[in-house]
Amino acid sequence: MKLRKIMIAMALLLTVSLALFGAGTGEKPAAAKADEPLTGKVSLYASITSIEPIMADFKAKVGVDAEYTRLSTARFISTVLTEYQANKLMADVVQGPLPILEILKEQGVLANYQAKAAEGYPDWAKRDGIYLFGIEYVGLIYNTDLVSKEEAPKRYEDLADPKWKGHIVMANPASHATTISWLVGLKENVFATEAEWMAFVRGLAANEPMFVASFGPTPAPIASGEKKIGISMPKYIVTNAPAPLDYAKLSQPMLGSPRAIAITSDAPNPRAAEAFLEYWLSDGAMGILANDVGEYVLTPGVYPPIPGISETEVIPIRELSDEEIQKWGAEFEKIFALK
């Protein structure tokens, strides 16, 4: 009996010790050498969706396999830091919202690689190895079968009009970090006073929008006619074509969080990582990102195939700190009477 109990204790001990100190302390890969052959593969961890055409084009042009692991914003830091801590970070390149990449940079996860392809980029888009290449732009998307151009909002304030009551869909403003940042971005970039902004937010809340978890589920209820309008991403006009979707052309700018990309400091395939980053920041890749994925990119003259988008002013919003996101999330929870 004693032997059995010891066996169990050993097994539990083994499990716990494996978990605590375990086998996951692998060797760090060596740094890239300029004369190293460009072979193998490159692994990208990204929050951006629908980028398969870019991965395929990279392989076709560079001859290196490109693997894409989709990480939602909620899992990004947890996954990358867990792997990094265990010396098992499999990503050569990471792509995500700027604040996330800045946190990773602070933790030493990212390399300070100087990309030649970014030479033409504005200075504010280059941040010690982190490159901003696009804006996760957010607009007012409506169903063209149910809403005419004339009826569509001309200013953000129009969305607070009671005529939209029960007809709006948006991501939950109490928990969706990008929507929280967007609403705060309106205060800082669009509305003249905080009172005007608050009146807009309260008017929007009074219209009882339907909440979904994130931007992903927003286009379906608009396309199907379940809702007439929504706070969503214009890229869905491209990816959901030929759905009857368009975005409201406002007299105010469209806002969005900057999208960023960087090489990891312990990239398992450093040469391939550099090649991939150079490719990603090139005009060719940005063209695919705009045309096939509907993304708004920073490359001058390259726009997604959405009529009118080249005339629309799109500006990046300030990255909110985590404390701000939580504070405003709690505030919106009260305003939108979320229980």
Place this chain on the structure above:
Amino acid sequence: MERRHSRLTYTLITIVSLLTVAPVVMLVIGSFSKNLRAFGDFTLSKYIAVYTDPMLVETAGNTLVFVLGSAAFATVLALFLAYLNNRTNIPFKFLFKVLSVVPMMIPHVLFAVSWALLLNPSNGILNMWLQQLFGLAKAPFNIYSMPGMIMVEGLLDLPIAYLIISPAMASFDVSLEESSRVFKGGPMRTLFKITLPVLRPAILAAFILCIVRVLASFAVPSVLGMPGRIYVLSTYIYRTVTMSLIADYGKAAAIGMSILVLSITLIYIYRYYTRFSDKYVTISSRGFKPAVVELRKGKIPLFIMLIIISFILIVLPVLVLLYTSFIPYIMVPNGQAFAAMSLANWRTVISDPISIKSLGNSLFLGIVGATVGSFLSILVAYVIVKVKTKASGFLESISFLSFSFPGIVIGIGFMWFFVRTPLYATIWALFFGYIATYLPYGIRPMTSAFVQIHGSLEESSLVCGASFATTMRRVVIPLLVPGIVSGWVLMATMFFRELSLSVVLSRPGTEVLAVQILRFSEDGQWGKLSALGLIMIFFSTLMVVGVNLIGNRFKPGEAKDRKPA
């Protein structure tokens, strides 16, 4: 005998501990850690933050209604369907058996979205049809409500309850009911005094397993609850995780701990109410008769009722998926929609190498994983039922450990653990993670089947000189066939559509179907998502039908005079 049982018990405790304890240990550490990772300085701040949040009280109230309502709905409906399918001469039994487990095969997000398309208050297909038919000014139903959530979640959990109750119903000794009638017990008295009490272990097991599953459910609260502003514990956890760019899974784990405590309590309640296992024995050495009840006049009305229930609750959502798979975007069925129909979504999915790779991986995990999981479940169930010691109680509790955590949390626990092993980012991480998490799916149907088998059968075999292995193989396992089939089906269909763990552990090369479906859903590609979902349902159905046919061949009494089901 006792020594052999003891050795088996401790061996199983060791195996199950290795599978389930590690991720939970990581989560416990994470919940007390200041860091965002598993390890950091000790703190109670995460517990204080979540358990002093005023929103938690209202969320707990909603959760109670949602959980009890869904579990009760699933269990009662399963009882009704299991009775008709197993005990009566209702026609097309085999079809209804498969239909009862269909919701298990549908990705939950897709099932919830189908119901939103049917019953949303703005332009839900069924609502519009009812409005036109009866000239109603308003939509009669709103799926974004607590009753809507309970109905859809209950349907999704119906297969769990059905697959636990059905084997017990199949092994029911009808002579018990006959004795009641001989003593002038009416049909209702017999039902409430004999049938239901004898089936108590299976009913309780189904109800408890449904409760634990509903507690962890995310798809229905997210797709139907959030638009209706009804928050339950899983959406509260999601909110806790997403309300910050730096998701703190330690906080989520802190909430998960109360669900874990609740689950373990439920297991002990179950053990308490089924502690006199001899009361539930229906298969003993004197033989048993899984006899068929003639429905007589009730046959046709019940058959029609079953057809209507199956159509509305199961077939209709699947038809919606079929429809969606042919259209370019979500459209209300009309002339324009039918004109826009094409096979484009199907072509894209079938020619997509990642989708094909995902299908292969999911089939491997479904078939091989469920087979290994079922084998382990048989042994664990045997110990739980036949070896009533504290150690077997402990074994039962640890088998529920990973299962009790909401999926959004346990996946992180496994990641924190597997990253320290060579299994990380391999298909084996998914393989062992699935078995560890969903072990109760295999164990529950088998325990409720084991409970019904009298120990004298096994003892007779051992007295006659058969070894323990021979006794299991020749006596016990053949009598357990319905339970084994149920357990395998539950595990295989679950593994085939598993998302919570997969989304965290899957990497390029180890993609699975559910992750690919999630990708399509995040891109708003509902047509492709539906096409892939239907492919998933097709293969799941093949697995279910296949294992049922194999099970029928090995059922006692059916090997010689085999008849089509």
